Amino acid sequence: MTADEDERRRAFETLYRITLPAIRSYTRRRAPDDLADDVVAQTYLTAWRRCDEAVVGGLPWLYRTARFTLANHQRTERRQLRVAQRVTSTTEIAEADDTAAADERSLMLDAIQRLNNDEREILLLVYWEHLSVKAVAVVLDCRPGTAAVRLHRARRKLRDALSDPPGSQRSPAHPTTHTAEVPS
Amino acid sequence: MNTITRTLAELDPQADASTEITAQDEDLLRAIMATPIAQPARKQRTHVRRTLIVAGAVAATVALGLTRIDLGGHEVGASPAAAVLERAADVTIKTADPVVGPGQYLRITTVDEGWTFMRYFYPEGKAPDHDPIPIGDDGRPQFYKSRSVDRTYIPYDHDNGTWVFTKDSSIVQHMSTDHTPYAEHEPWHEDWTSKGGASTNIQEYSKYLDADWYTTLPRDPDDLLKELLKDAHHYAPVEHYVALEEAAAPVLTSGVAPADIRAALFRALAKEPKVRIAHNAPVIDGRQTFALHIGYTELLFDRDTAQYVGRQSIPDPADDEPAVPGLGADEPVWVTTFHVDVVDSAPGQD
Numbered sequence: 001m002t003a004d005e006d007e008r009r010r011a012f013e014t015l016y017r018i019t020l021p022a023i024r025s026y027t028r029r030r031a032p033d034d035l036a037d038d039v040v041a042q043t044y045l046t047a048w049r050r051c052d053e054a055v056v057g058g059l060p061w062l063y064r065t066a067r068f069t070l071a072n073h074q075r076t077e078r079r080q081l082r083v084a085q086r087v088t089s090t091t092e093i094a095e096a097d098d099t100a101a102a103d104e105r106s107l108m109l110d111a112i113q114r115l116n117n118d119e120r121e122i123l124l125l126v127y128w129e130h131l132s133v134k135a136v137a138v139v140l141d142c143r144p145g146t147a148a149v150r151l152h153r154a155r156r157k158l159r160d161a162l163s164d165p166p167g168s169q170r171s172p173a174h175p176t177t178h179t180a181e182v183p184s
Numbered sequence: 185m186n187t188i189t190r191t192l193a194e195l196d197p198q199a200d201a202s203t204e205i206t207a208q209d210e211d212l213l214r215a216i217m218a219t220p221i222a223q224p225a226r227k228q229r230t231h232v233r234r235t236l237i238v239a240g241a242v243a244a245t246v247a248l249g250l251t252r253i254d255l256g257g258h259e260v261g262a263s264p265a266a267a268v269l270e271r272a273a274d275v276t277i278k279t280a281d282p283v284v285g286p287g288q289y290l291r292i293t294t295v296d297e298g299w300t301f302m303r304y305f306y307p308e309g310k311a312p313d314h315d316p317i318p319i320g321d322d323g324r325p326q327f328y329k330s331r332s333v334d335r336t337y338i339p340y341d342h343d344n345g346t347w348v349f350t351k352d353s354s355i356v357q358h359m360s361t362d363h364t365p366y367a368e369h370e371p372w373h374e375d376w377t378s379k380g381g382a383s384t385n386i387q388e389y390s391k392y393l394d395a396d397w398y399t400t401l402p403r404d405p406d407d408l409l410k411e412l413l414k415d416a417h418h419y420a421p422v423e424h425y426v427a428l429e430e431a432a433a434p435v436l437t438s439g440v441a442p443a444d445i446r447a448a449l450f451r452a453l454a455k456e457p458k459v460r461i462a463h464n465a466p467v468i469d470g471r472q473t474f475a476l477h478i479g480y481t482e483l484l485f486d487r488d489t490a491q492y493v494g495r496q497s498i499p500d501p502a503d504d505e506p507a508v509p510g511l512g513a514d515e516p517v518w519v520t521t522f523h524v525d526v527v528d529s530a531p532g533q534d
Contacts, residue, residue, distance in 0.1 A: 009217060016213050017205055025198035041212055048216045108191045127192040134374065145332065145353045145372050158188065 011055045012048055015062075020044075023062050026129055030070060042069045060138035063129065067139060111161035119154035126151060265461045268474055269454035272490035273447040279489040281443055282526045289337040289348070291527045292439040297331040297356070298497070298518030299508045317506050320360030327508055329357040332372075337530035338440070342395055343380050348530040350375040359509065375531060392438040398445055405452035408445065425458045429478045436476075436483060437492050439524040450490065453478070468493045468521055494521040 023043060027036035043066040047054035054061055112120055125131045125139060137147035193199065284290045301317050318326040332353035339345025354371035391397040402408050409431065416427035432449055435441045441449075453459050453476075462475035462482055471493055473484040484494045496516035499507060508517055 012217065013213065016216075020205060020209060021201065021203040025201045028201070029196070029198050041216070044212070045216050045219060048219060049221055051221075104187060104191050105195055108188075108195060112195075123192075127189060128196050128198070143332075143353075144351075144374065145330070148372065155188070162188075 008051050012051050015047065015055055015058070016044060019059050019062055022059060022129065023066055026063060027066055027070060029124070029128060031073070035073060039066055039069045039073060057138070060131070060135040063125070063131070063135075063139040064141065107162055111158055114161045115154065115157060118150070119157055122147070122151050123154050123158060265459055266454040268461050269450045269459070269476070272474075272485060273450035273454070275488065276443050276447040276450065276490040279443065279491065281491075282524055284338075284340050284526050286340050287528065288340055289527050289530045290440070291525050291530075292336040292338070293523045293525075294334045295331070295521045296334075296518070297329065297520075298516070299327050299329050299359075299511070300518075301325065301327045301506070320362030322361050324360040324362075325506075325509060326362070327359040328355050330354070331356045336393070336439075337527070337533075338393070339530070345380065346530075346533055347378040347380075348375065348533060349377070350531055377532070392434045393440050395440055395442075398440070398442055401445060403444055403448055405448040405455075408448045409452035412449075425456075425478075428453070428456060428459065429481055432478060433481060433483060436485075437495075437522065439492070439522065446490070466496065466516075466519075468519075469523065491524075492522055494519065496520070 020040070024036070024040050027039045027043075030036070031039065043062060046065050046069070047062060054065075057064075112123075115123070122136060122140065125136050126133075131139065133148045133151060134144050136151065137144040140147060140150075142150075282290060320326050330353060332351065335348075335350045337348040339347060350373075352371060352373050402411055409428075412431035412435065413427055416430040432453060435449055436446060460477040462477045465473045465475040465484060465487075467473070468484060471486045471488070473493055474487050475496075476483045476485060482495055482497070483492065484496065485491065486493050497518040498514060498516050499511070511517060
């Protein structure tokens with residue numbers, strides 16, 4: 001084994017051990033555990049094959065790769081898996097808990113489900129994966145400025161959805177924000 | 185912590201997930217690392233592919249004709265494009281590029297300014313025929329003009345010195361009075377450094393900024409293009425004309441490629457029948473340009489020095505791209521200007 005190969009292996013091992021929990025959580029938030037684990041394995045296999053890029057790109061690079069891998073699985077297996085459904089699985093917790101906090105969670109679940117996939121994804125990358133806007137831009141393969149604007153729009157739409165739950169007689173606070181709704 | 189942050193955190197199904205690396209995880213690591221690798225991983229490819237995708241999505245320019253450029257009596261090749269490119273090769277060799285001395289930096293400045301609007305990424309099969317343009321309360325489309333300035337400072341000792349990158353962006357004009365209050369994120373500024381080596385805005389290595397990489401390339405025009413085309417076909421074979429853009433544009437627009445490489449590349453492109461010179465070459469920063477149309481992009485070069493000065497996107501009605509109200513048919517929807525000079529200091533590096 002050459003010194004370069006040895007260095008490469010050490011770098012990959014470090015990358016794997018540091019980032020695995022985050023990437024595993026990311027995939028399990030979006031897919032059943034068995035599929036999520038397959039995606040994790042494929043993501044790190046890709047990282048191993050493109051080790052130089054992966055080590056330099058770090059966690060955002062891995063999120064992006066996991067996202068593509070997950071999308072491929074969902075396309076090829078025609079599984080209608082969406083983050084909303086994963087979120088919905090926690091609804092029982094909210095409904096069983098008769099408190100103001102439970103009401104907030106229930107409203108939030110509904111509001112999240114009313115967002116389109118891209119808006120939901122960018123919010124969850126920030127609130128669940130705790131990524132910076134710059135890292136989100138890497139994951140979504142866009143400029144940081146674009147990611148910032150999208151995040152801003154998604155937050156505004158979420159706030160609108162929270163302030164105007166279904167059944168409410170009020171008008172949306174920002175009617176124009178709904179003009180570009182993406183069919184899901 | 186506000187309500188949204190707190191409530192979303194409470195809803196996170198993985199909030200209490202273990203961060204422990206189990207024996208099973210170690211098994212997976214060993215299995216992955218036992219997988220043979222066919223060839224060494226290549227450095228930095230993504231931004232090139234991204235450039236192509238973005239350019240393809242915009243697909244805004246089409247060469248409309250052949251330029252009337254004073255060739256100074258230089259008659260080479262059968263087409264005006266060939267003649268222009270051969271002349272460009274000649275003047276490239278004769279033009280002195282900026283020389284960086286000890287303690288100095290090569291500063292590459294790229295300014296992007298143009299009109300755009302919010303777009304969404306659609307799930308496969310769900311994209312509408314036309315991107316909907318959000319309309320403001322005043323009935324006007326919510327187009328906005330953004331401007332970004334990227335600066336790269338490459339130190340004299342480019343292998344060991346500190347590279348400095350700055351990026352500023354802002355929205356300079358809104359078409360509708362009803363728009364998102366961008367104050368939260370605009371103007372945008374970021375800067376970062378990289379110790380030695382060439383880097384990009386997402387901190388990946390870019391060979392196109394690596395002076396050492398250029399020394400490894402053949403100087404013969406045909407051999408050079410052949411070598412660069414290998415990169416263009418790295419992921420999957422693409423149409424030759426499109427591959428030309430991916431092979432040549434990053435080199436010609438890097439600001440770092442030495443003159444002999446650029447000249448050889450101009451000569452190689454002069455032999456390509458589909459490479460054209462667009463007629464609507466603008467004056468940029470007082471410099472008269474010629475426009476090289478290649479693949480999906482239009483690159484602008486100084487007519488006198490053949491140095492890269494920018495690029496532009498002119499809407500083509502055939503593209504079905506939403507028209508920017510008030511913009512003339514020949515007016516670019518997006519203009520990039522590019523400038524390279526030498527400075528004595530870089531931000532944060534005293």
